[in-house]
Amino acid sequence: MTISLNDIAERAGVSVKTVSGALHGGSARMSDDTRLRIREIAEELGYVTNFAARSMRQGWMPLIGVIADELVTSPFATGIIGGLDSGARASDMAVFAMTLSGRRTVASVLEEMHRFRPRAVAYAAMYHKRVELPAEFAETVGVMINCREANDRVTSLVPDEAGAALEMTNYLLNAGRRNIAYINLPGLLASELREIGFRQALDQGGFNGANATVLPAVNRAIYSDRAQSLVHSHVQQLMSVPQRPDAILCGNDRVAMEVYAALRRCGATIPDDVAVASFDNQVEIASRLDPPLTTMALPHRAMGRKAAQILLAEDRAPVEVKKIPFRLVERLSV
Known part of the structure; x- marks a missing residue:
């Protein structure tokens, strides 16, 4: 038997909207105890998300898209993507990346990315630099990782x-x-x-x-x-x-x-x-x-985790540049 959100809501004594928020990162506000109880009931009943139906209902898939500005060639790519993925998985989301290089512009990458209907989009760079996004995409990109939007129109996470x-x-x-x-x-x-x-x-x-x-x-x-x-x-x-x-x-x-x-x-x-x-x-x-x-x-993993928090927050915070601290690793050369 297929378990629905209504079944979970009835067992938990809450609304379907609250159940959806607990399981799918929706906008419903609730306590951590309520969220945990709903997830335990869903697991007990064997609920499995119908991603296709969810996408039609919400207008997005449980995905975070990453515009990778040469990122995949960086030895630190795993830190950024790993931190972002860790934060995303905590909200039952997945991460996918598309490389920006050569003839592929921000516009063409975003057009291709939107075919997958991601909930949010990030822009991540191989190294700390300023990036001037076309004005029409400043609202589309939710956060810049390891780079700063040249006109400060997008929240940016940069190493301090x-x-x-x-x-x-x-x-x-x-x-x-x-x-x-x-x-x-x-x-x-x-x-x-x-x-x-x-x-x-x-x-x-x-x-x-x-x-x-x-x-x-x-x-x-x-x-x-x-x-x-x-x-x-x-x-x-x-x-x-x-x-x-x-x-x-x-x-x-x-x-x-x-x-x-x-x-x-x-x-x-x-x-x-x-x-x-x-x-x-x-x-x-x-x-x-x-x-x-x-x-x-370098704080790449921390930037990735912070980016996930920003992208999946219920309310969009004011645009700012956040400097993320490095970590001193003491060995024997000093």
């Missing part, structure tokens, strides 16, 4: 880059390091913000942030891991002067890996002679270096 650099630099200062060099990633928004936090921490610590040593990791205006690296020459130069750095902050874990090799060529030990710290927490790199690397973990 300046805050992460401030925290890491303070960590180095508290460890007794006083001459900190920074090998940064040129041309990236994240790097610009991190440099601000780096210099701010030095100023607050009684050092001259304006005179700090900040060097580009590659010889291009915009960082790419395929560009010619300048790391070895920078480290060689830094270690050849009387005022050697006692710490090197790196723009990412790949740069830190190069710094390790360059320091060893100079006969310096980590962390006794020079501490090394970084950003990203690419575990396959950071945990396998010798010694393991102290780094700031």
